[in-house]
Amino acid sequence: MGPGLDDRATQVLRYIVEDYIATAEPVGSRTISKMMGQALSPATIRNIMADLEEMGYLAQPHTSAGRVPTGAGFRYYIDYLLARRTLARGDVDQLNRAAEEGNAPADELVRQVSRLLANLSRQTSVVIVSRPDHQVLRSVNLMRAAVDKILLVAVMQGGWVQHRLIEEEPGLTGDDLEKINAYLNELAGGLTLPQLRVRILTELRQEKAQYDAVMRRALTVGARALEDTASGEVFVEGRANILDQPEFAEDVHRLKRILRAFEEKSVIFRLLDRAMDSKAIQVSIGPENPVEDLGDISVVASGYRQGESAVGSIGLIGPVRMDYSRVIPLVEYTASLLTTMFGQR
Amino acid sequence: MGPGLDDRATQVLRYIVEDYIATAEPVGSRTISKMMGQALSPATIRNIMADLEEMGYLAQPHTSAGRVPTGAGFRYYIDYLLARRTLARGDVDQLNRAAEEGNAPADELVRQVSRLLANLSRQTSVVIVSRPDHQVLRSVNLMRAAVDKILLVAVMQGGWVQHRLIEEEPGLTGDDLEKINAYLNELAGGLTLPQLRVRILTELRQEKAQYDAVMRRALTVGARALEDTASGEVFVEGRANILDQPEFAEDVHRLKRILRAFEEKSVIFRLLDRAMDSKAIQVSIGPENPVEDLGDISVVASGYRQGESAVGSIGLIGPVRMDYSRVIPLVEYTASLLTTMFGQR
DNA sequence: TTTAGCACTCCTGTAACGAGAGTGCTAACC
DNA sequence: GGTTAGCACTCTCGTTACAGGAGTGCTAAA
Structure with missing residues (x-):
């Protein structure tokens, strides 16, 4: 062939x-x-x-x-x-059901889907939400979090929520906050966080900002809140599944290396990053994966999008000897599920 | 003796x-x-x-x-x-530094402290945030999360943040939301979430609610958002450390049992629950711990408080053969650190 | 009451060995 | 010429036997 x-x-x-x-x-x-x-x-x-x-x-x-x-x-x-097996009806149903869970917040939902993927594949499932900065805002809000701290809460189009703490501009009343919120939300619609930041900075240079104290305050607080970028999140589910693989269970040293890797956000990111941008599913066999220390594992991963922009990826980590014919369609379907999930909400 | x-x-x-x-x-x-x-x-x-x-x-x-x-x-x-060893100066310093990290949100902070505890003890560290309902509100906010969903964001006194999604009362404008927010915040100060709910319900029965449409709406939305109680969170750090223990590393079966346990929120809860209410540190040796399936591990845990009420606990999970003289003061100190962390913020 | 001495038990590591699985090569076969 | 039966060879794995070592319990003497 x-x-x-x-x-x-x-x-x-x-x-x-x-x-x-x-x-x-x-x-x-x-x-x-x-x-x-x-x-x-x-x-x-x-x-x-x-x-x-x-x-x-x-x-x-x-x-x-x-x-x-x-x-x-x-x-x-x-x-x-590879004879790509089509997914079992039952698996599809289960995944759909997990993704529909009505009022769970986005992160909880993702965790559930990921956990199910881990169970169905008997491997370890990993999700990264990697580009919070590419997600489009739905609304933002400043809330008082402590005597001298303010919390910025940003709700993204996909239902994802981000927080950041900022030192307070001294002396803001509740009323001030409300006004600032109203003003920020006016600016924010349809932008990503970094875009919002740029918008704020240009706005600050505009003339009218010079004369309106509240507006100026809103802008400076907003700009400050957006100074550092969010780092993204990682969910790992089904770690114990690697013990079902004889090649790992035998060898404690190998096992430890892998479990340690699961605890390092940055390593997980490196493993799944590549899959995020390519449209097709990515299979990295053993040493093909980008972490040299993990030359004995395979990664099957696919990016998921929010609208047009790639915001993360989901995948399975397991032995090179994975059942690719089963696992590839599973990951593909799950990724598409996340894409529609984030699209709809 | x-x-x-x-x-x-x-x-x-x-x-x-x-x-x-x-x-x-x-x-x-x-x-x-x-x-x-x-x-x-x-x-x-x-x-x-x-x-x-x-x-x-x-x-x-x-x-x-x-x-x-x-x-x-x-x-x-x-x-x-037990000759209780006093903590090494260096350990205390490290823990303090981890807890001070300026602008990290509460959950991030807790995770960092927990991770450090795991490293210092070479065991697996676990934190539960178990009684979100006992925490006192600082402010609440409703935000638009999707076309037909609203997100309730609650910031607690300790800096902890909770979200819940609710189906929207149809036809709320941004202005409406703002008014509702202002109104809810007026009610919320100093209450816990369930208390707020009760407050809202009595308020609804008051006469003036009958005549003010916005107020009535605010109250019904608020009441709905608080219908189900939050379930609490679990952070596990340093799973790989159990592989440093020969008694576990040898025996794959045992290992699998323990790793699986780490993946079950409810099991972790059962393990640490007992420590939450007692003032003193709790040491459960082997079969003394409340999960019969885990008769071969020990749990050293201590509750932490927010103000007067117990809101969670932190602990270490490891072999019965733990270095208690070192581990007990470590856990004690870390728990007290969390208590002051949540007190100050 | 303490302890030296000794027989005994059990684990552990090593070596020897045979069975089993699988290979590579050669020579015969179609 | 491709295919295959036959066979010698290699390597693993489980078993057995055996020696060394660590540790015990008991007895009898100090």
Whole structure:
């Protein structure tokens, strides 16, 4: 099917990858011969396997073990051989139901969907909300949070909520706040946070701002609140699932490395960042993923959008030996679900 | 020192517990004899050990292994023998610094402190914010969140923020919202959310509400927003630390059980709930903790307050063989830190 | 009451070994 | 020429045997 391999080699490769995905054990020539209905004898299969090994698609853990697909082998499988299974009706239903949960706030909803994805795939699910700055505002509000602190609350089009604390301009009354709020909301409609900031700064240079004290105050407070940009959020669900994978469960060291990675926001970001901008789903096999310390895991991820702009991505993290035919459509569907979720709200 | 044991037995028990905490291995009579400066021979120690075993404080994994403290042994140690180490200056400084981080919102701050606690103790740190309903309001605000949804944002005295989504009363303009906000804030000062709800309901029955349409609307929207109570939040930090404990790292099954527990909010709640109301720090050794499935872990936890009312608790989860002399003061201090954090803001 | 001495138990690591799975190569077969 | 049966070879894995070590319990002497 794919380039560089004849029909038989292609089939053998496919069987090996699929059996390996199912069993996590090296697969031998006898097994493949049986799978193919004895059409070819084990000896013939062995010849083909030797060829595939020479081309870099297979490897032997040791001389007299069966073959294991290499990274390249998995890559070939995914690019050319993958029979994309359609999603089970039940899975779709469950996901839809999780996304519909009426009055949960956006973050709760995302967490629920992500958790379900983790359960369905038996892998670890990760969501990043990575570009709060690309999200479009619906409304903003300043609230008193402490004697000397004000809280800026921003509600985004998708229903996402952000806060930031700012030191208070001394002496603001509740009435002042209300006026400022009204004024800010007038400016804010349809802008992103950084855009709002620019807008405020230009407004401040306008003449009328010079004469209206409240307005000036509103603008300076607003500008201050928007000085630093938000860093984004990460949700990880189903960490315990990696223990179902024999390749990780065996090896404590590996396990620790991975669990530590899950605790570092920045690492998660690096893993999923790439998927955010590309339209298609991204599969990073082992060392293909951007974190060198995690060369033994795969990431299947897809960005989701709010309207036109990419705001985050969702994905699964697991062993290289993942069931891609099942997992890829799952992630795709979930990502599209998030996109519509954020679109509608 | 403690009841029921003479001086020597007490000392032997202490040494065994401390050595076992340090090494995670059964400790033998020779080791103890050396630790005591050869004051007693191994044979004597063995006699004492046999006594301690009979009393239920020690156990042998098998004949001809050293002794291991039982749950009762640890309990005795903590109740009567624990030399509470004072906190290292450096640890205190680090914690203070983490808690001071100027403009982070409350949840971020709590997460940081918790993470640091996990690092300092090399255990898994858990915080629950368990009684959002006991926290006193500073201000509330209704914001438009979608075409047909309104977001209630409540800022608590401690700087904590809560949201809830509500279906919109049809046809509210921005102006209406502002008026409602002003009105609600007038009512809200110093109340908890459920108290506010009661207040609103009585207000609704008052005569003047009958004649003022905006007010009536404000009240009904407000009442609706407060119908369901918030469930509280959980932060877990330092999960990977349990892999540093040999007793867990060895045993995948155990590990999985614990990691799964960390993913269940309700389980975490059950583990830490008890600590919330008692003034003193709570130590649950192994099977003493309220989750029967987790009879092989210990929980050291302490509640923290906001003003007078208990609003949550913070603790460490780890093996029974924890370094209590270090961990207890750490948790105590961190809890007090949270209390002052929430008091000041 | 303490302790030296000793037999005994149990774990742990190592080595030896056979069974099993799988390979590569060669020679025969179609 | 491609395919395959046959076979020697390699490597893993589980079992067994065995020696060393750590630690105990008991007895008898100090």
